[in-house]
Amino acid sequence: MKPRDRLRIAVQKSGRLSDASQDLLSRCGLRFRHSRDKLFCFGESLAIDLLLVRDDDIPGLIADGVCDLGIVGRNVLAEQECAAQLRGETPAFEELRSLGFGRCRLSIALPQELDYDGASSLDGLRIATTYPALTTQWLKSEGVDAKVVVLSGSVEIAPKLGTADAICDLVSTGATLQANQLREAIGILESEAVLAGSTTAPKGERGELMELLLRRIEGVIQVRESKLVLLHAPRASVDGIARLLPNGQRPTITSIEGSPDEVALQAVCHGTITWQHLEDMKRAGASAMLVLPVEKMLA
Numbered sequence: 001m002k003p004r005d006r007l008r009i010a011v012q013k014s015g016r017l018s019d020a021s022q023d024l025l026s027r028c029g030l031r032f033r034h035s036r037d038k039l040f041c042f043g044e045s046l047a048i049d050l051l052l053v054r055d056d057d058i059p060g061l062i063a064d065g066v067c068d069l070g071i072v073g074r075n076v077l078a079e080q081e082c083a084a085q086l087r088g089e090t091p092a093f094e095e096l097r098s099l100g101f102g103r104c105r106l107s108i109a110l111p112q113e114l115d116y117d118g119a120s121s122l123d124g125l126r127i128a129t130t131y132p133a134l135t136t137q138w139l140k141s142e143g144v145d146a147k148v149v150v151l152s153g154s155v156e157i158a159p160k161l162g163t164a165d166a167i168c169d170l171v172s173t174g175a176t177l178q179a180n181q182l183r184e185a186i187g188i189l190e191s192e193a194v195l196a197g198s199t200t201a202p203k204g205e206r207g208e209l210m211e212l213l214l215r216r217i218e219g220v221i222q223v224r225e226s227k228l229v230l231l232h233a234p235r236a237s238v239d240g241i242a243r244l245l246p247n248g249q250r251p252t253i254t255s256i257e258g259s260p261d262e263v264a265l266q267a268v269c270h271g272t273i274t275w276q277h278l279e280d281m282k283r284a285g286a287s288a289m290l291v292l293p294v295e296k297m298l299a
């Protein structure tokens, strides 16, 4: 293969992860010229090009050196990693960091009329899945003797069709399981979109570009999870209220003109601030609470 000096990142062409993946790259300042076939997009703002592909192809493209990075569900990456291990091979790709979207889990589900009382309830059953390696590995780790039936899609219908007794598939809201009279028995993998890369990081110019992109992704995720909290509080309650802020920096306290016993508090917090947090702070004496999104951050 011809050596490249431009970095290449693969994302899902169309599907559940497409919009959020492209949105993340755009927040990192990446702009692409979309070609007519839209499978290869030339990077205009940096020497980073975009490949639009089926998500299942991403680990292989990284392993083959066709691209350097990819955004893919952990479920896909883990399945292909596990399949490689079952073949006695060492995968040439790895998860570099989680990205906080596309959250779901890989779970075993049973028809509602079947009882689940621990993994041994699955002994002797046929389990339909598009994740044969992860399912096989989990069954083995639990000492369960069940048959894995490999399907390419529409797994939830298999018990009704009589081709399997149970399934192992992705679950998010649980609506698909419910619509097919199935009940989630046990989760075997927590998943979300992840940034994947080669186990041998690129060197030289491409290596520098990769570090720059990783730094920007880090920044975008940090900002996305950060909120500026503003509130008023009696001077005596400040310590108690500050302790209720999730992962907050030390707050900035300023006095309020004409109210000697009250102060204004300002803090950047990382993580979700729920209504419960606000209600707890109100009980601790806070008032005039505001939670604002942060747009950019530089320490």
Ligand SMILES: Nc1ncnc2c1ncn2[C@@H]1O[C@H](COP(=O)(O)OP(=O)(O)OP(=O)(O)O)[C@@H](O)[C@H]1O
Binding pocket: 012, 013, 014, 015, 016, 017, 053, 054, 055, 056, 072, 073, 074, 075, 076, 102, 103, 104, 170, 171, 172, 173, 191, 192, 193
């Ligand atoms: N119900 C869900 N809720 C949240 N995330 C999900 C859900 N289902 C799947 N995902 C995540 O989104 C990824 C892509 O899902 P999608 O259904 O678009 O894949 P696909 O049909 O295999 O697409 P492709 O055509 O690219 O092969 C999954 O691998 C998983 O990580």
Ligand SMILES: O=P(O)(O)OC[C@H]1O[C@H](OP(=O)(O)OP(=O)(O)O)[C@H](O)[C@@H]1O
Binding pocket: 016, 153, 154, 156, 169, 170, 171, 172, 173, 174, 175, 176, 177
């Ligand atoms: O728990 P839920 O919120 O119902 O989500 C679970 C469903 O979502 C995914 O399918 P998707 O809708 O992406 O269709 P696909 O199987 O055709 O990719 C997954 O394969 C499940 O079928």
Ligand SMILES: [Mg+2]
Binding pocket: 054, 055, 056
């Ligand atoms: Mg796919």
